[in-house]
Amino acid sequence: MPEGPSVRKFHHLVSPFVGQQVVKTGGSSKKLNPASLQFLWLQDNQVHGKKLFLRFDPDEELGSLGNKSLPELLQEGEREEEAEDQKQALGPSSWEISNQLCPSMERVVPSGDNGLECLQRGTPAGAAERWLQVRFGLFGSIWVNEFSRAKKANKKGDWRDPIPRLVLYFGGGGFLAFYNCQMAWSPSPVVTPTSDILSEKFHRGQALDVLSQEQPVCYTLLDQRYFSGLGNIIKNEALYRAEIHPLSLGSLLSPPRLEALVDHVVEFSADWLRGKFQGRQQHTQVYQKEQCPAGHQVMKEAFGPPGGFQRLTWWCPQCQPRLPANEQGQSQPS
Numbered sequence: 001m002p003e004g005p006s007v008r009k010f011h012h013l014v015s016p017f018v019g020q021q022v023v024k025t026g027g028s029s030k031k032l033n034p035a036s037l038q039f040l041w042l043q044d045n046q047v048h049g050k051k052l053f054l055r056f057d058p059d060e061e062l063g064s065l066g067n068k069s070l071p072e073l074l075q076e077g078e079r080e081e082e083a084e085d086q087k088q089a090l091g092p093s094s095w096e097i098s099n100q101l102c103p104s105m106e107r108v109v110p111s112g113d114n115g116l117e118c119l120q121r122g123t124p125a126g127a128a129e130r131w132l133q134v135r136f137g138l139f140g141s142i143w144v145n146e147f148s149r150a151k152k153a154n155k156k157g158d159w160r161d162p163i164p165r166l167v168l169y170f171g172g173g174g175f176l177a178f179y180n181c182q183m184a185w186s187p188s189p190v191v192t193p194t195s196d197i198l199s200e201k202f203h204r205g206q207a208l209d210v211l212s213q214e215q216p217v218c219y220t221l222l223d224q225r226y227f228s229g230l231g232n233i234i235k236n237e238a239l240y241r242a243e244i245h246p247l248s249l250g251s252l253l254s255p256p257r258l259e260a261l262v263d264h265v266v267e268f269s270a271d272w273l274r275g276k277f278q279g280r281q282q283h284t285q286v287y288q289k290e291q292c293p294a295g296h297q298v299m300k301e302a303f304g305p306p307g308g309f310q311r312l313t314w315w316c317p318q319c320q321p322r323l324p325a326n327e328q329g330q331s332q333p334s
Helices: 004-017 076-090 092-101 204-211 232-241 255-278
Strands: 022-026 041-048 051-057 105-110 116-120 131-144 166-170 175-186 299-303 311-315
Touching (some): 004 041, 004 051, 004 131, 004 175, 004 255, 204 255, 232 255, 232 311
Antiparallel strands (some): 022 166, 041 051, 051 131, 105 116, 131 175, 166 175, 299 311
């Protein structure tokens, strides 16, 4: 899915439409009825990590919603369809475990690159769910005043343009097209800027503490609770630049090396974001490469916690050697 810098760019694209009314809708979404957004006003736009939040309100002249929330526009069948899809995605055993881990929750769903997220059961009466939470898939995107076009033919030789999940036409004359994303209504978004790698409030101390745990650093970096917005590209590039093997145990790495890793996470992410606004493509040094900048052969393998999601990882065995456990805390040889 798009990483923090990309979602920040999406946030920037949506911002000019804040304060405008939705006058027409379209899209292929079945879980969210696009027509339910017609005549609502886009009042706010927030970003946190890989999530985009859009607040919609009815016209003031329509009066108060009382105890009814906007998702009454979401039909009950759509809610059941969403829950069934999540149940199938998690599998029977995971679904049963979720009920034990989160007895007070509605359901447990996959969260970002690592772990599960509990969604609250029973929104308090009167707390209208007016925020649309948008999660983007692997090729998720937002287009402004134009639609995405096919770049190549499919396996059948057909040139079919991608179908937008949601299209919002605004009173000002422009429109937004959302592709390959999941959308759900929610109460006010819970935003934790201390974990967002692109936030000025990102908490380095918290990041260093969690990185020092006794587990491979490539697992920890993808934990969205502490590195919100960090994805597979940033993970690979930061580890290469810090000269740290992906499977190095954080507890055995020296504080200076962990600090260098956090520095590279923030610097690479910020540079990637700057490049997006400057129209500059971000060049990677090891991600999806056959050779590193030093000319060494790059290795590729799927790594992830036991029983968890495995992510493809690229690294250079010479630039990022896996040191014996008793040497990992020492300085990396040049």
